[in-house]
Amino acid sequence: QKEVEQDPGPLSVPEGAIVSLNCTYSNSAFQYFMWYRQYSRKGPELLMYTYSSGNKEDGRFTAQVDKSSKYISLFIRDSQPSDSATYLCAMSARGNYGQNFVFGPGTRLSVLP
């Protein structure tokens, strides 16, 4: 089982749609959960991060974490063509040695005008 799996996409939606992007993970030690947006050939940009379970909202974006199911989601409301990008989930656990973080492979999203 991979440490993190992400909906492979690509995902195409019409402008204004609600988008749901999801990741599942296997390591119950993960406590911090991040979503990054990466435009083509640019550096990943941190969108949101949450600690432990729960929801966090920032404008049109909502991040949801369900640690009991090891499942995280990013919702985008009123999607715009400018949201077209690859979305990466990431998660990390506290620790001072070794690799304590992992990135998902990404989901490519296209929002069509």
Add this chain to the structure above:
Amino acid sequence: DSGVTQTPKHLITATGQRVTLRCSPRSGDLSVYWYQQSLDQGLQFLIQYYNGEERAKGNILERFSAQQFPDLHSELNLSSLELGDSALYFCASSVDRGEGIQYFGAGTRLSVL
């Protein structure tokens, strides 16, 4: 602007050569991470340094090496370059109080001809 600076932006070189990529982390960040991203592929973690010391190692080839200097900037050295090393190389930094929230630079695009 994430505050992470990478130079150069583009690098074109020939097979067998050696190059050095440079990264300046955000002010106050102690950890530096290096990633490789080939065309349309996910992020491949290479190596992490924390306050000058190696903390975690990923899929880094023996031909590649890195270091973090006392002023916290980092360099990634790639030697005996092969065509397959052509990729985007990203640096990220974090405060690393344990949450592992990383901020990425714009990347260096390496082309090996």
